[in-house]
Amino acid sequence: MLGTLTILLLCQLAGELIARLLHLPIPGPVLGMLFLFAGLLLRGGVPRAIQDTAGGILRHLSLLFIPAGVGVMTHADRLSAEALPIILALFGSTLFGVAVTAKMMAALLRPTSASADEAANPGAKP
């Protein structure tokens, strides 16, 4: 747990440093994800401890967005003054974006056995 957290932070730190040094427009954590990914490829497997801790953090990924989300209250004035364009734009573009991306991808993919039809149990295996 502690070891994994250290590795995650080290990857993020390396990502932040390199993004700043090379003036890359990529955020540090995204670079850090690539570093950890490269590390796992080199090692040829995910150690049990990393698998468990990463799984634990990611299971509650949505918790981490709450503090920024509460920031909605600081924009209450603008949100109510422009409620119609904001609501329509957010709903329309988000659902359109999800659908277009997925449809495009599905059209170009070769089908595999693992589709939403057969995998009836949502907890599913890899």
Next chain:
Amino acid sequence: MNGALNNDLREIWVYLSASPLAGLTMTLVAYQIGLWVFERFGRRPVLNPVLIAVLLLAGMLTASGIEYRTYFAGAQFVHFLLGPATVALAVPLYNQFRQVRQSALAMLAALLVGSAASSLSAVALAWIFGGSAATLRSMAPKSVTSPIAMGVSEQIGGLPSLTAVFVILTGIIAATFGTWALNLVRVKDWRARGFGMGVAAHGIGTARALQVNEVAGAFAGLGMGLNGLATALLLPTLYHLFW
């Protein structure tokens, strides 16, 4: 007696509203309540735990007159973990790497189309219905994860903190109604469903995809990372080209 009690209460109130403990605890409690409601009433996507928690917290802060800044001083410890959690997405990505490699080309095409579709349709809809210039600019990068979106928003003349709000709302909308949209266009492949959620709705879409299926989760994480890159690189360039 009564006066002394009131004084004690006031002191406690002063202590709580100034220390990070309250903001941090409130965030976790609100999330637990959100999760409980979600589980208790049949895991309906409309009862999104983030949505419930955000509404509870915003309501409580407004009612008690605590400023957002004061709350965030405590809640930032939760916010900070977004960084390590993004790094941790490498694990599901590695677990699904074989599948990811096989679909690289389809992914690239879907990324470009999906990224442009999300951003352009957001700006166009807001413009048609009379949104202000600041709103339009803050809207453009709203599909990607907040640190990238806020940086891009600043580069194109938007309001970064408003963009952060749009980012979160986008995520909640996708987590709540994304399944419905995917069923509507009859996409059944988990890879495509996950990728769509990640490209159009970043980490919250990814969190939702991970809840449903690990393959979908891995592709969502990758979609979120790739669209982060694409938006950070392309959007400011295009903006400066045309305006």
